[in-house]
Amino acid sequence: QQPVQSPQAVILREGEDAVINCSSSKALYSVHWYRQKHGEAPVFLMILLKGGEQKGHDKISASFNEKKQQSSLYLTASQLSYSGTYFCGTAGSSNTGKLIFGQGTTLQVKP
Amino acid sequence: DADVTQTPRNRITKTGKRIMLECSQTKGHDRMYWYRQDPGLGLQLIYYSFDVKDINKGEISDGYSVSRQAQAKFSLSLESAIPNQTALYFCATSLGDRANGELFFGEGSRLTVL
Numbered sequence: 552q553q554p555v556q557s558p559q560a561v562i563l564r565e566g567e568d569a570v571i572n573c574s575s576s577k578a579l580y581s582v583h584w585y586r587q588k589h590g591e592a593p594v595f596l597m598i599l600l601k602g603g604e605q606k607g608h609d610k611i612s613a614s615f616n617e618k619k620q621q622s623s624l625y626l627t628a629s630q631l632s633y634s635g636t637y638f639c640g641t642a643g644s645s646n647t648g649k650l651i652f653g654q655g656t657t658l659q660v661k662p
Numbered sequence: 663d664a665d666v667t668q669t670p671r672n673r674i675t676k677t678g679k680r681i682m683l684e685c686s687q688t689k690g691h692d693r694m695y696w697y698r699q700d701p702g703l704g705l706q707l708i709y710y711s712f713d714v715k716d717i718n719k720g721e722i723s724d725g726y727s728v729s730r731q732a733q734a735k736f737s738l739s740l741e742s743a744i745p746n747q748t749a750l751y752f753c754a755t756s757l758g759d760r761a762n763g764e765l766f767f768g769e770g771s772r773l774t775v776l
Contacts, residue, residue: 553704581763592752592767593705606761638704645759647693648718652704 552577554641556653563660568627571656573639575620582615582622583640583650586633593638596624626658634660665689666768668753674774681740683771685753694736695754695765696720696728705752711736743775 554575561569573582581600584607585593597607599615599622607613612625622641626633636657640650666687675681685694696708707720709728717728725747729737740747753768 581760583763583765585765592769593765595764595766598761598763600760604761606764640705642763645763647756647759647763647765648695648707648710648712648720650707650763650765651721652706654702654704 553651554639554653556637556639556656558656559654560657561659563629563658565631565660565662566628567660568625569629569658571624571626571637571639571658573622573624573641573653575641577620577641577643579615579617579620579622579641580644581642582613583642584611584613584622584624585638585640586635587638587655588635596637629658629660631660631662634658664769666753666755666766668751668768668771670771671769672772672774674776675743676776677742677744679743679775681743681773683738683751683753683773685736685738685768687734687753687755687766687768689755689757689766690733691755691757691766692733693756693758694730695756696726696736696738697752697754697767698722699750699752699770708738708751740773743773745775748773748775 584596587593695710697705754765
């Protein structure tokens with residue numbers, strides 16, 4: 552039931568782009584994205600809901616393909632501050648207690 | 663001051679001891695959660711509460727119990743700690759569901775069980 556994230560890790564140079572994918576075997580109502588820096592708490596990036604509603608960052612974009620039960624997070628023109636571990640969380644209903652997180656994707660941005 | 667505060671931030675204890683992790687929030691949110699984080703496993707939900715009288719088990723509730731003392735306070739207890747409960751524990755809150763389902767996390771409580 553845990554969503555699968557890919558890739559597990561990625562290393563970039565500043566200014567490069569990255570895509571992180573999140574795939575579920577179950578029908579999805581919503582996808583959440585969070586970023587966690589080393590030694591810190593996860594921080595909210597975005598929520599994508601079935602039907603197209605979204606809420607989140609100005610500078611980060613994501614897509615949600617309901618039919619394929621997949622979401623992708625797009626990090627463009629990456630900055631050093633983008634480094635961290637990215638988690639997707641998926642839910643089959645509006646109940647946030649049913650949110651299941653993926654194993655994480657570690658992103659390292661180098662100068 | 664942090665909106666979601668966890669105490670203690672670090673704790674080392676021995677097998678069999680009872681441990682309580684406390685969480686308090688000033689965000690005024692009804693919904694509170696306890697998550698456990700292990701390296702490479704992401705975040706796993708232990709318990710969640712949508713109001714003072716509502717407590718629900720999450721994915722991995724065995725070996726844990728919780729108490730919602732007030733809207734702002736949600737405590738996690740390990741009645742008899744064991745080494746595989748060594749982990750980083752996060753408390754979180756949210757306003758509601760749908761687009762208001764954003765989770766606000768505390769700074770975490772690192773627990774080591776020897």
